[in-house]
Amino acid sequence: MLEALQQVYWPEILQGTWDTILMTLLPLFFTVVLGLPLGILLFITSKDKPLAQPRFYAVTALIVNLLRSMPFIILLIILIPLSRAIAGTSLGVRGAIVPLTVAATPFFARLVENVLRELDRGILEACQSMGIRLPQIIVGALLPEALPGILAAITVTGVTLISYTAMAGAVGAGGLGDIAIRYGYQRFETTVLIVSVVFLVILVNIMEWAGQRLVRHFTHW
Amino acid sequence: MIEISHLNKVWRSGARTVTALDDVSLRIAAGSIFGIIGRSGAGKSTLLRTLNLLERPTSGSIRMDGQEITTLPHAELLKLRQQTGMIFQHFNLLAAKTVFDNIAWPLKATGLIRDAGARRARVLELLDLVGLSEHADKYPAQLSGGQKQRVGIARALASRPKLLLCDEATSALDPETTQSILALLADINRTLGLTIILITHEMQVIRDLCDEVAVIEQGRIIEQGSVADIFLHPRHDVTRALVAQSDPLLATILNPSRLGVTLPGLLVHLTYSGETTWQPILSQICACSPAQISILQGEVSMLKDTPYGQLLLGIQGEAADVAQIFNILDEHQVFHEIIPARTHAAPPAEASEDTENSEAHHA
Numbered sequence: 001m002l003e004a005l006q007q008v009y010w011p012e013i014l015q016g017t018w019d020t021i022l023m024t025l026l027p028l029f030f031t032v033v034l035g036l037p038l039g040i041l042l043f044i045t046s047k048d049k050p051l052a053q054p055r056f057y058a059v060t061a062l063i064v065n066l067l068r069s070m071p072f073i074i075l076l077i078i079l080i081p082l083s084r085a086i087a088g089t090s091l092g093v094r095g096a097i098v099p100l101t102v103a104a105t106p107f108f109a110r111l112v113e114n115v116l117r118e119l120d121r122g123i124l125e126a127c128q129s130m131g132i133r134l135p136q137i138i139v140g141a142l143l144p145e146a147l148p149g150i151l152a153a154i155t156v157t158g159v160t161l162i163s164y165t166a167m168a169g170a171v172g173a174g175g176l177g178d179i180a181i182r183y184g185y186q187r188f189e190t191t192v193l194i195v196s197v198v199f200l201v202i203l204v205n206i207m208e209w210a211g212q213r214l215v216r217h218f219t220h221w
Numbered sequence: 222m223i224e225i226s227h228l229n230k231v232w233r234s235g236a237r238t239v240t241a242l243d244d245v246s247l248r249i250a251a252g253s254i255f256g257i258i259g260r261s262g263a264g265k266s267t268l269l270r271t272l273n274l275l276e277r278p279t280s281g282s283i284r285m286d287g288q289e290i291t292t293l294p295h296a297e298l299l300k301l302r303q304q305t306g307m308i309f310q311h312f313n314l315l316a317a318k319t320v321f322d323n324i325a326w327p328l329k330a331t332g333l334i335r336d337a338g339a340r341r342a343r344v345l346e347l348l349d350l351v352g353l354s355e356h357a358d359k360y361p362a363q364l365s366g367g368q369k370q371r372v373g374i375a376r377a378l379a380s381r382p383k384l385l386l387c388d389e390a391t392s393a394l395d396p397e398t399t400q401s402i403l404a405l406l407a408d409i410n411r412t413l414g415l416t417i418i419l420i421t422h423e424m425q426v427i428r429d430l431c432d433e434v435a436v437i438e439q440g441r442i443i444e445q446g447s448v449a450d451i452f453l454h455p456r457h458d459v460t461r462a463l464v465a466q467s468d469p470l471l472a473t474i475l476n477p478s479r480l481g482v483t484l485p486g487l488l489v490h491l492t493y494s495g496e497t498t499w500q501p502i503l504s505q506i507c508a509c510s511p512a513q514i515s516i517l518q519g520e521v522s523m524l525k526d527t528p529y530g531q532l533l534l535g536i537q538g539e540a541a542d543v544a545q546i547f548n549i550l551d552e553h554q555v556f557h558e559i560i561p562a563r564t565h566a567a568p569p570a571e572a573s574e575d576t577e578n579s580e581a582h583h584a
Contacts (some may be wrong), residue, residue: 120311120313122309122311122313123313123315125275125309125313126307126309126313126314127327127330128275128302129273129275129302129305129307129386130302130303130307130327130330130331130376130380131298131299131300131301131302131303131304131331131380132299132327132330132331133299133330136330136331137330140326140329140330141315141326141330144315144317144318145315145316145317218317220316220317220360220361220362221316221361221362
């Protein structure tokens with residue numbers, strides 16, 4: 001067992017771990033930046049909401065669903081030109097950011113929409129009854145109320161991104177998933193496979209733990 | 222003064238239309254406490270929400286101090302809403318904000334009080350008014366239902382509104398807390414001269430707080446008047462059912478078998494209010510009439526500021542003696558009504574078939 005572990009090329013594992021962390025956190029950042037407004041937009045343009053726009057909502061929801069139903073491995077390939085145009089490459093950590101963001105944003109936006117929808121509708125009504133403008137209601141009331149839910153959504157999206165990075169590894173992005181596939185699957189080095197998976201499991205758990213702590217911190221009920 | 226005229230609200234979903242408000246017209250005097258009572262689904266909540274246009278009426282007009290509000294442009298509408306407080310059955314406080322910030326944030330967000338120091342002073346003043354000064358830094362989840370509603374009231378009053386809308390404000394509270402919230406609302410009405418419009422399904426709330434009341438059923442106002450008038454002389458069967466909730470005497474009248482005995486003679490319901498309440502009418506009757514009178518059920522109490530009494534009497538005697546008693550009652554403006562002794566649910570339509578047994582004198 002120890003002998004097997006000695007055969008693992010640790011610097012590569014560490015590099016892979018770092019790459020996975022980058023490939024999770026950078027797209028997660030962009031996902032939140034893009035997905036939060038998109039989720040809010042979906043919420044306020046849906047039926048019975050202040051800016052109800054049935055047609056706009058239907059089209060946006062359709063695009064979101066299309067992107068969400070696309071297998072990520074296919075999306076990776078389709079987005080190669082877009083990635084080259086935006087990030088300058090479709091390879092490495094840099095090349096993975098665009099497809100990971102595109103895959104995670106609709107997912108996260110839907111989660112945000114649902115978090116907002118599950119807030120008591122009375123909150124929106126109370127704010128409206130006080131003559132507060134909608135942007136103020138969103139920023140000052142709805143988002144703070146939804147914060148624990150949004151933090152939980154970010155956590156779930158982060159965990160999803162970690163698993164997506166493994167697939168991104170298959171098309172040359174690097175990271176733990178890439179190591180697991182190349183060494184573990186293609187070269188039958190089971191120890192490397194297990195070690196990479198253990199590291200992935202640890203990353204996921206750190207993510208969950210941090211997320212839950214934040215959620216608890218911001219929950220006042 | 223609020224004048225609602227010919228207000229309609231129709232919901233359309235596909236081919237189905239639901240009429241939530243059907244030609245509603247009301248006049249609500251400034252400074253009064255006006256109650257709208259109805260069963261659930263009667264349209265009272267929709268009616269209340271049209272008053273700050275959370276609900277847009279399909280047609281009709283609402284004038285506040287002469288100004289038509291249904292056609293206000295958006296900026297004016299925001300101003301109207303800022304000048305109209307609203308409190309809710311489920312309080313609708315912001316769980317992520319402290320009590321202090323629940324009251325302070327709307328003042329900031331609307332730009333009503335931009336200076337942080339002035340805002341703080343105003344919030345502390347309001348917390349003092351509702352008796353929550355020591356709870357400023359708590360979160361709503363740490364408060365009881367009654368305390369949450371007090372925060373709701375403080376928040377609604379923050380902008381110094383002239384009108385306060387109460388949406389079933391006490392329906393989620395226990396009876397004791399309800400009393401304290403109603404007392405607070407009455408106090409606010411007196412000290413701030415605020416007009417209060419409330420909706421409820423509880424007659425008790427109307428009795429304790431309101432000056433005027435309208436009864437709504439299936440989107441229509443079916444009865445309207447002073448609380449004493451509606452409470453003591455309910456005409457519509459829906460009103461009777463609502464009054465009977467908080468009034469055991471009316472419940473007995475609607476169903477005399479509740480008395481548990483069948484007495485010979487007549488069952489007579491007396492109602493009187495105002496000065497008459499303190500007159501020694503029964504002793505006068507006993508002095509002039511040989512008829513045998515027993516008090517079966519009765520109450521003498523106050524409807525807000527109006528004293529009133531209601532008695533259910535059993536009267537045994539000759540027809541002439543009874544007629545004499547009724548004369549004395551008429552002289553003193555005591556409303557009297559013979560209750561048909563047999564058990565029935567007393568919808569007015571049926572009651573009118575029993576004209577031989579029942580006669581009603583409206584004072």
